[in-house]
Amino acid sequence: MLTQMKKALAASAFTLALAASAFAQEKPKVAFVPQLIGIPYFNAMEAGGKKAGEDLGVEFIYTGPVDTNPVDQLQIVQNLIDQGVGAVSVSVLDASAIAPVVEAAKAKGVKLFTSDSDAPDSGRAVYVAQATDEGLGFAIVDEMVKRVGEDAKIGIVSGEATASNLNAWIGFMQKRVAEKYPKVTLLEPQFAGGTAQRAAQISTDLIAANPDLKGIIAVASTTCPGVAQAIETAGKIGSVVGAGYCSPNTARSYLKSGAFGFTVLWDPAQLGYLTVWAGKQLIDGKAFEASNTIKGFASPATYDATTGILLLGPPAIFTAENVDQFDF
Structure with missing residues (x-):
């Protein structure tokens, strides 16, 4: 009897050890849900996330909607929560709708x-920011004014009307013009959704309706090709300066043709990496420091405890002269 009990206990201990081993080997899971899949910008974020997953021992999950549909995006986020993924990050399409999902998480x-x-009032754990909204809004206006002058008329073609990041950048563009360039006319933003075709039509209409138009700013990466193509088709290279928040690979041909004078952005691969790093910190229960040294980053990622923002760094300016130094 005693021998049987010993055998039973040994078997039980072995089973528990196996279970503990399997549990220990299971990697923490960090997911990222972009605004839509299949575009170069978010592809680069995915690549950075994968690299971070490999470096940090994290299982990285990348999944998102096929178009910029806030309802579809939130359903994907909810599915990840239901699966018990440790940390879920999202590039928010509709800031007003995400708070209940945060509570569910x-x-x-x-x-x-x-x-x-971001969705700053949603109760989210942290916002991994590419650059400050102010820095991005101010930078694109300053660079545009350098090229078109301080009394120019400038159009704005954005993506989804509900995208909080795009609207924040536009708000700071307007603030910069009001405070620093009072003679600049910044037209009311037009919204193209997620399609370059619609952006091209809006830009064509802007050019036709405003013969004195000197510049057009594409606020979403998806609108950059449409804006540039409209300038090229209208024969306005040299008289209308295009610009936008788009990757070097997206804008390269337009920068070289002269349809775009410059673009403003950051390295989305590093943003994807920082996103996964932040997710692991949250899973591990580690606090963010005011200055965080990240492997492979030229400068530390800073954290503002008041706003809950983990900042990648200042924006970068890409031109025809430097665009070939970058591949994303």
């Missing part, structure tokens, strides 16, 4: 946070 012990586009 908290109830399941899932760390839900934002990256690339």
Whole structure:
């Protein structure tokens, strides 16, 4: 009897050891849900996230909507929460709708946070920001005014009307013009959704309706090709300066043709990496420091505890002269 009990206990201990081993080997899971899949910008974020997953021992999950549909995006986020993914990050399409999902995540012990586009009043755990909204808004206006002058008329073609990051950048563009360039006329933003075709039509209409138009700013990466193509088609290279928040690979041919004078952005691969790093910090229960040294980053990522923003760094300016130094 004693021998049988010993055998039973040994078997039980062995089973528990196996279970503990399997549990220990299971990698923490960090997911990122972009605004839409299949575009170069978010592809680069995905690549950075994968690299971080390899470096940090994290299982990286990348999934998102096929178009810029806030309802579809939130359903994908909810599915990840239901699966018990440790940390879920999202580039928010509709900031007004995400708060209940944040609460659902908290109830399941899932760390839900934002990256690339924020919902500051949602209760999210942290916002992994590419650059400050102010820095991005100010930079694109300053660079445009250098090229078109301080009394020019400038159009704005954005993406989804509900995208909080795009609207924040536009707000700071307007603020910069009001405070520093009072003679500049910044037209009311036009919204193209997620399609370059619609952006091209809006830009064509802007050029036709405003013979004195000197510049057009594409606020979403998806609108950059449409804006540039409209300038090229209208024969306005040299008289209308295009610009936008788009990757070097997206804008390269337009920068070289002269349809775009410059673009403003950051390295989305590093943003993807920082997103996964932040997710692991949240899963591990580690606090963010005011200055965080990240492997492979030229400068530390800074954290503002008041706003809950983890900042990648200042924006970068890409031109025909430097664009070939970058590949994303």
